[in-house]
Amino acid sequence: MYIVSANQxxxxxxxxxxxxxxxxKPDAVILAASYNDTRLPVTLTKFRTMxxxxxxxxxxxxxxxxxxTVYHLQDYLADGSMTWTRDARVKRRGGP
Numbered sequence: 001m002y003i004v005s006a007n008q009x010x011x012x013x014x015x016x017x018x019x020x021x022x023x024x025k026p027d028a029v030i031l032a033a034s035y036n037d038t039r040l041p042v043t044l045t046k047f048r049t050m051x052x053x054x055x056x057x058x059x060x061x062x063x064x065x066x067x068x069t070v071y072h073l074q075d076y077l078a079d080g081s082m083t084w085t086r087d088a089r090v091k092r093r094g095g096p
Contacts (some may be wrong), residue, residue, distance in 0.1 A: 006045035006075030013047045029053040
């Protein structure tokens with residue numbers, strides 16, 4: 001099955017992917033295709049919450065098991081930007 005990434009910049013052949021993983025970051029959850037231990041995972045799409053990511057991963061698993069030929073991922077962060085979290089520390093401006 002061919003998987004089209006959310007931003008439609010890449011097509012992934014699932015026959016060569018060892019596993020699909022969810023990676024939690026502080027500001028997003030990433031769905032990535034992991035090929036093997038020596039190659040870095042490839043980001044397919046980003047989500048705001050873990051529940052959105054799990055639902056999409058479940059849909060992807062159903063599509064893989066159902067014999068679907070093409071699956072289009074949706075980007076849940078496309079309609080809004082990620083939030084920037086700032087803490088109370090003062091940013092250094094340089095100098096001696």
